Amino acid sequence: MLASIILICILQFKIIENKESNCGCSIDRAQKDNYDRKLFYNVLQSEEGECSTDTKVDENEVYEVTNDMVLIPGREYYIGTDDIIIKNDMEGPEKIIKLDSFYVDKYEVSNSDFSHFTKLTNYKTEAETFGDSFVFVLFLNNTFRDEMKDYRVLQAPWWYKIMGTDWKHPYGPDSDILDAMNHPVIHVSWNDARAYCKWRGARLPSEAEWEVACRGGHRATKYPWGDKLFPDKKHMANIWQGTFPHHNSEKDGYIGTNPVHLFQQNDFGLHNMAGNVWEWTEDSWSSDNPKEKVKKGGSYLCHRSYCYRYRCSARSHNTDDSSAGNLGFRCAKSA
Numbered sequence: 001m002l003a004s005i006i007l008i009c010i011l012q013f014k015i016i017e018n019k020e021s022n023c024g025c026s027i028d029r030a031q032k033d034n035y036d037r038k039l040f041y042n043v044l045q046s047e048e049g050e051c052s053t054d055t056k057v058d059e060n061e062v063y064e065v066t067n068d069m070v071l072i073p074g075r076e077y078y079i080g081t082d083d084i085i086i087k088n089d090m091e092g093p094e095k096i097i098k099l100d101s102f103y104v105d106k107y108e109v110s111n112s113d114f115s116h117f118t119k120l121t122n123y124k125t126e127a128e129t130f131g132d133s134f135v136f137v138l139f140l141n142n143t144f145r146d147e148m149k150d151y152r153v154l155q156a157p158w159w160y161k162i163m164g165t166d167w168k169h170p171y172g173p174d175s176d177i178l179d180a181m182n183h184p185v186i187h188v189s190w191n192d193a194r195a196y197c198k199w200r201g202a203r204l205p206s207e208a209e210w211e212v213a214c215r216g217g218h219r220a221t222k223y224p225w226g227d228k229l230f231p232d233k234k235h236m237a238n239i240w241q242g243t244f245p246h247h248n249s250e251k252d253g254y255i256g257t258n259p260v261h262l263f264q265q266n267d268f269g270l271h272n273m274a275g276n277v278w279e280w281t282e283d284s285w286s287s288d289n290p291k292e293k294v295k296k297g298g299s300y301l302c303h304r305s306y307c308y309r310y311r312c313s314a315r316s317h318n319t320d321d322s323s324a325g326n327l328g329f330r331c332a333k334s335a
Helices: 002-009 037-044 111-121 126-130 142-147 190-199 207-215
Strands: 069-072 075-079 095-099 102-105 132-136 156-163 278-286 289-296 316-319 332-334
Touching: 069 207, 075 207, 095 207, 102 207, 111 190, 126 132, 126 190, 190 278, 207 278, 207 289
Parallel strands: none
Antiparallel strands: 069 102, 075 095, 102 332, 132 156, 278 289, 289 316
16 A cells, blocks of 8 residues: 555656665765656645655654663773674774773664654754655565666665655655654664754764674674574574565564664663664764764664674764665763
């Protein structure tokens, strides 16, 4: 039903080039669009009422910020790795750093938390302003996929840029988050995440802080919980199982995001540091392009065969105005 409605509403747009040649982790907004936004929104607001850009969240319901923060003690830590798997990501070598004590969110910021923020501040995300964001192929039906096959990210054809997609409408203009208020907010840019954290009197974690938090106080562990992906055959994170991108067996219980309170992963008591959604950090990828921001943790779309980035040392990047259906964040705060 959703995709058939989107078919009525979406205008054609040209295929999007992506400079990443591997897994498409770094889909950026930095390209030209080739559709008429004014005409599109005239369609959305037509008398037939077949589509709506208005949120379906109950405006009379008050959502409280429920994220606890965990204290990470200041001392020397090891970050990076000498077991470098993706060389171009500059994930090594291992080095020693010294950090002051800081707090980090126990959970990823949820739809409930972000809804509370937007209601109090009238904040509008960049995806809402631009009018579109990236949706993964499995959330679109076969008919819609076929119709839009020429309008995908060139190097990552499992990503479709869909108008009317934003944090309140994660799979297109007719979708909503009513049944996912305890899931992580998605389709938020680095700028959006930073605005939310500032409102809370916090900030985004630095990449070093994030990685230290991920390892739970231990040195050189591959994952937040240790070095085995499935200790005692137990699923420790929401990542891809099956053959990407066509089949997800959902052995971990989820084809998309999971509630933020699931998958406690390390000795700091932090949840979903690996998998679920990528998380923005404060840092830029390089001094050459400060708008490219580091993200960590991988997502529900990561699999060892193509995007082995749910390791603590792994990293990727997007431009600060980019958003997608697997990109969220958590906040930090100096102690």
